[in-house]
Amino acid sequence: MTYTLEQVAKIAGVSRSTVSRVINQQPHVRPQVQERVWEAIRQVGYQPHAAARSLATSRTHVIGMIIPEAVPTLFTDPFFPLLLRGATEACNSHRYQLMLSLFIPGADRQEIYRRILRSGYLDGAIVASASLDDSLVPNLLRDRIPFVSVGRYPNGRVHYVDADNINGARMAVEHLIRLGHRRIATITGPLDMIAGQDRLSGYRQALEGRGIPVEEELIVEGDFSENGGMAAMQRLLPASPSAVFVASDTMAVGALKALRQAGWRVPQDIALVSFDDIPIASAIEPALTTVRQPIERMGAMAVAVLLSLLEDSSGEESPVQRIVMPTELVIRASCGSALSRS
Amino acid sequence: MTYTLEQVAKIAGVSRSTVSRVINQQPHVRPQVQERVWEAIRQVGYQPHAAARSLATSRTHVIGMIIPEAVPTLFTDPFFPLLLRGATEACNSHRYQLMLSLFIPGADRQEIYRRILRSGYLDGAIVASASLDDSLVPNLLRDRIPFVSVGRYPNGRVHYVDADNINGARMAVEHLIRLGHRRIATITGPLDMIAGQDRLSGYRQALEGRGIPVEEELIVEGDFSENGGMAAMQRLLPASPSAVFVASDTMAVGALKALRQAGWRVPQDIALVSFDDIPIASAIEPALTTVRQPIERMGAMAVAVLLSLLEDSSGEESPVQRIVMPTELVIRASCGSALSRS
DNA sequence: ACACGTTTTGGGAGCGCTCCCAATTTGATT
DNA sequence: AATCAAATTGGGAGCGCTCCCAAAACGTGT
Numbered sequence: 095m096t097y098t099l100e101q102v103a104k105i106a107g108v109s110r111s112t113v114s115r116v117i118n119q120q121p122h123v124r125p126q127v128q129e130r131v132w133e134a135i136r137q138v139g140y141q142p143h144a145a146a147r148s149l150a151t152s153r154t155h156v157i158g159m160i161i162p163e164a165v166p167t168l169f170t171d172p173f174f175p176l177l178l179r180g181a182t183e184a185c186n187s188h189r190y191q192l193m194l195s196l197f198i199p200g201a202d203r204q205e206i207y208r209r210i211l212r213s214g215y216l217d218g219a220i221v222a223s224a225s226l227d228d229s230l231v232p233n234l235l236r237d238r239i240p241f242v243s244v245g246r247y248p249n250g251r252v253h254y255v256d257a258d259n260i261n262g263a264r265m266a267v268e269h270l271i272r273l274g275h276r277r278i279a280t281i282t283g284p285l286d287m288i289a290g291q292d293r294l295s296g297y298r299q300a301l302e303g304r305g306i307p308v309e310e311e312l313i314v315e316g317d318f319s320e321n322g323g324m325a326a327m328q329r330l331l332p333a334s335p336s337a338v339f340v341a342s343d344t345m346a347v348g349a350l351k352a353l354r355q356a357g358w359r360v361p362q363d364i365a366l367v368s369f370d371d372i373p374i375a376s377a378i379e380p381a382l383t384t385v386r387q388p389i390e391r392m393g394a395m396a397v398a399v400l401l402s403l404l405e406d407s408s409g410e411e412s413p414v415q416r417i418v419m420p421t422e423l424v425i426r427a428s429c430g431s432a433l434s435r436s
Numbered sequence: 437m438t439y440t441l442e443q444v445a446k447i448a449g450v451s452r453s454t455v456s457r458v459i460n461q462q463p464h465v466r467p468q469v470q471e472r473v474w475e476a477i478r479q480v481g482y483q484p485h486a487a488a489r490s491l492a493t494s495r496t497h498v499i500g501m502i503i504p505e506a507v508p509t510l511f512t513d514p515f516f517p518l519l520l521r522g523a524t525e526a527c528n529s530h531r532y533q534l535m536l537s538l539f540i541p542g543a544d545r546q547e548i549y550r551r552i553l554r555s556g557y558l559d560g561a562i563v564a565s566a567s568l569d570d571s572l573v574p575n576l577l578r579d580r581i582p583f584v585s586v587g588r589y590p591n592g593r594v595h596y597v598d599a600d601n602i603n604g605a606r607m608a609v610e611h612l613i614r615l616g617h618r619r620i621a622t623i624t625g626p627l628d629m630i631a632g633q634d635r636l637s638g639y640r641q642a643l644e645g646r647g648i649p650v651e652e653e654l655i656v657e658g659d660f661s662e663n664g665g666m667a668a669m670q671r672l673l674p675a676s677p678s679a680v681f682v683a684s685d686t687m688a689v690g691a692l693k694a695l696r697q698a699g700w701r702v703p704q705d706i707a708l709v710s711f712d713d714i715p716i717a718s719a720i721e722p723a724l725t726t727v728r729q730p731i732e733r734m735g736a737m738a739v740a741v742l743l744s745l746l747e748d749s750s751g752e753e754s755p756v757q758r759i760v761m762p763t764e765l766v767i768r769a770s771c772g773s774a775l776s777r778s
Numbered sequence: 779a780c781a782c783g784t785t786t787t788g789g790g791a792g793c794g795c796t797c798c799c800a801a802t803t804t805g806a807t808t
Numbered sequence: 809a810a811t812c813a814a815a816t817t818g819g820g821a822g823c824g825c826t827c828c829c830a831a832a833a834c835g836t837g838t
Contacts, residue, residue: 096554098794109818114796122816144555145496146794148487149823156535156557175517182538186548191557193498194534196524206528212438213486214824215498215533320719347719374716377662377689440824451788456826464786488824491793556794 097138106134117142148214156191157400158210158219162228171318171344172372173389177222177244180393188401190217197230211239217404220244220396225286242400244392246288246418253403253415255396257387259289259369262421263296263339264303266367266385269423270337271304273430275365279312279335281326281345290318293341293369309333316345323348331356337365337429343375343384346428350378361430371424381426388419395419439480448476459484490556498533499742500552500561502583504572513660513686514714515731519564519586522735530743532559539572553581559746562586562738567628584742586734588630588758595745595757597738599729601631601711604763605638605681606645608709608727611765612679613646615772617707621654621677623668623687632660635683635711658687665690673698679707679771685717688724688770703772713766723768730761737761 103113108127115123116131123131134140148154159181161174178194185192195210197203210216211234218240224231224247234241235250243254270278280297283290294313301308311333316322323345330338331352340346346368350360358364360380368375371386399415406412445455450469457465458473465473476482490496501523503516520536527534537552539545552558553576560582566573566589576583577592585596612620622639625632636655643650653675658664665687672680673694682688688710692702700706702722710717713728741757748754 099796100794110795111797111818112816115817118796124816127816139550139554141550141554143491143794144557145487145490146823147796149485149491149825150794150796152823154487159536172514172517175514178536179538182536183540186538186540189551191552192536194501194520194524194536196521196528198525198528208481208483209531210533212481212483215486320715373662374719377716377720379721441826442824452825453788453827454786457787460826466786469786485824488793489826491795492824492826494793 095138097140099140099142102131102134102138102140105138106131152214154215154217155189156193156216157185157397158193158195158216160195160197160210160219160221160230162197162221162224162230171342171370173370174222176389177393177396180390180395181220181397182393184394184397188397190397190401207233212237218242218400220393220400223287223289225284226288227286240400240403242396242403242415244396246292246416248288251414253399255392255399255417255419256289257389257392258418258421259292259387260296260299262369262385262387262423263293263341264300265296265421265423266369266383267297267300267339268303269383269425270339270365270367270429271300271306273337273365275337276306277312277334277336278306278339279314279330279333279337280339281314281316281323281330281341281349283316283318283341283345285315290315290341297339316341318342318345320344320348320351324352327352328356331358335364337367340366340368343368343370343372343382346382346384347374347378360428365430366428368428375424376426380428383426383429384424386422386424388421392419437480439482441482441484444473444476444480444482447480448473494556496557496559497531498535498558499527499739500535500537500558502537502539502552502561502563502572504539504563504566504570513684513712515712516564518731519735519738522732522737523562523739524735526736526739530739532739532743549575554579560584560742562735562742565629565631567626568630569628582742582745584738584745584757586738588634588760590630593756595741597734597741597759597761598631599731599734600760600763601634601729602638602641604711604727604729604765605635605683606642607638607763607765608711608725609639609642609681610645611725611767612681612707612709612771613642613648615679615707617679618648619654619677620648620679620681621656621672621675622681623656623658623665623672623683623691625658625660625683625687627657632657632683639681658683660684660687662686662690662693666694669694670698673700677706679709682708682710685710685712685714685724685726688726689716689720692720702770707772708770710770717766718768722770725768725771726766728764728766730763734761 099110099113103110108131112123113131116128182192197206220242221230222244224243243252246256247254267278282294285291298308312335314326314329316326323340327349340349346366353360360366367383369385371384375382375384395417403412441452441455445452450473454465455473458470524534539548562584563572564586585594588598589596609620624636627633640650654677656668656671658668665682669691682691688708695702702708709725711727713726717724717726737759745754
């Protein structure tokens with residue numbers, strides 16, 4: 095048996111409106127009456143009907159997590175799961191719900207977009223790692239759907255949360271420089287993603303900061319996948335760098351395989367530093383020196399920013415929130431470093 | 437500007453009802469009128485309002501993915517992400533949405549349960565890896581909420597989808613026996629999870645099937661985590677088994693560390709077989725021989741079963757669906773096996 | 779041209795809630 | 809005891825859709 099407001103009201107001997115006020119913690123209900131209403135609610139285990147509420151308030155208390163591309167690594171890499179976990183926990187504690195949407199290549203994106211974003215299912219959305227030329231962000235902007243991007247989005251009035259990829263990469267490469275390396279290569283992420291671009295910028299900044307010339311033959315584009323990392327490393331071998339900054343741990347695993355095949359030892363023959371600090375980074379031999387980003391906190395932060403947009407019913411253009419969270423260099427064995435010096 | 441049925445109807449020169457019929461593909465609308473209506477819909481980009489629909493039909497077209505415990509490994513291990521991915525894709529293609537709920541320890545489970553499951557947000561739910569003594573499943577049963585469990589649930593009228601853990605484990609252990617091992621230990625999963633129990637059953641069955649006595653000192657309980665695997669392996673060392681069946685890859689990584697510390701070589705001194713085939717299994721040295729389960733397909737199957745329950749509005753007790761999906765042994769280096777023989 | 783059965787169409791009611799306004803009660807003040 | 813403002817309460821309207829039933833239109837056979 096499922097009860098309605100009206101029935102609870104009858105049991106408590108008050109009107110619909112009064113019960114509604116009690117539930118929504120509105121003022122103007124005598125404490126004594128409140129008590130009676132709560133008692134009735136408890137008695138029948140009343141739970142307000144979400145759809146009816148939404149219809150009346152045009153708020154659903156649901157936010158969407160939108161993944162525009164099923165990047166191959168997206169589900170084997172813990173980035174996305176951790177982001178999801180952070181976001182879900184934050185939602186839980188604010189009494190919001192998280193709805194998950196994958197915009198899988200091949201699916202009818204138009205159709206999905208309309209069904210999810212324009213049917214009033216969601217109060218707002220979190221967009222994870224959109225590529226820069228994806229139409230999703232422009233569409234959301236056009237339809238005035240409140241959203242937050244996880245991953246920097248330089249153009250337009252886009253609220254975002256990101257890790258400090260530039261400084262993280264810079265720290266990683268500076269560490270290699272400090273260890274005496276001069277011929278430092280990099281395997282980048284896909285350069286149509288801002289994370290790929292930013293990590294490359296950090297690499298350049300580190301070299302330029304120390305007056306080391308950037309050689310284009312030492313820069314190879316990868317795709318954040320293990321195979322991509324392996325292929326990139328193979329292309330890099332002829333240039334014989336003394337160290338490599340790999341833009342993700344997953345690619346570093348591939349690079350390691352390529353090096354092993356070619357008979358190079360890490361870190362003796364070549365030093366490796368990567369990015370992400372996923373569990374495999376410490377499980378593998380040699381353990382990877384890598385840049386850690388606070389993924390779970392980024393998920394929670396994205397929710398917090400989105401909710402602030404939703405609460406702020408002033409209607410008008412709130413200032414754009416751009417949040418960059420600090421990254422941290424975790425030193426292990428693959429750079430052949432501090433461990434041996436300290 | 438967002439349009440309603442009524443407004444679209446006016447544009448098409450028909451009534452609300454007719455537009456509703458067209459959208460829901462009901463009969464009794466002349467083709468010529470249908471065309472006019474579709475034209476109007478297209479013209480204004482009309483999208484039905486989800487909440488209004490739900491209120492009228494008491495169907496939301498949303499199903500929930502409920503994770504009862506935030507098992508530590510749950511988000512670093514790709515099991516859950518892959519399950520999610522399979523489920524999400526299946527939802528997409530049936531025009532359903534997936535809502536994600538974590539029942540995080542410490543959160544007010546009662547409150548979350550009521551808010552999510554009893555407010556009419558969901559048409560049904562998928563429950564992932566519930567522990568056997570969790571109250572979630574009994575509650576769902578009591579509240580008559582349609583749901584499917586991912587993970588076998590032996591008691592009661594519970595629909596479930598699971599991997600064939602028993603046979604998978606049996607195959608793994610039989611492989612070790614075939615390689616000549618007799619003193620085979622196991623590191624189990626948590627035994628309050630049915631997956632933990634079943635993998636242990638498979639281990640026992642394999643031994644018993646070959647007439648090898650099961651020795652309790654060779655059975656150690658782990659918890660599916662890396663640290664748990666390491667600790668379990670350490671407890672196992674004094675019994676000096678010649679092979680170990682570890683109930684998950686993640687635990688195998690831990691076990692490997694323990695063995696390395698103790699100076700045992702794998703597979704020369706001890707053979708290892710594990711379960712799951714997550715990416716780390718092939719990235720690590722030695723690559724793990726392991727049992728693969730079709731996680732993504734299990735997610736999709738869970739959705740399919742749930743939708744079949746939802747469609748079947750006959751109301752009454754549909755026969756319980758118990759689906760067990762085949763597992764497969766993937767032979768690599770850690771068992772010191774076929775590779776050297778073939 | 780009429781009657782009758784069938785198909786197509788329109789509109790009222792209702793899903794369960796919130797919001798607003800008007801009616802009622804309360805209580806402080808004279 | 810009467811007055812008035814403020815606090816409290818009740819009920820109508822409406823959110824946007826579906827469902828049902830009755831009305832209208834259509835088509836066939838006489």
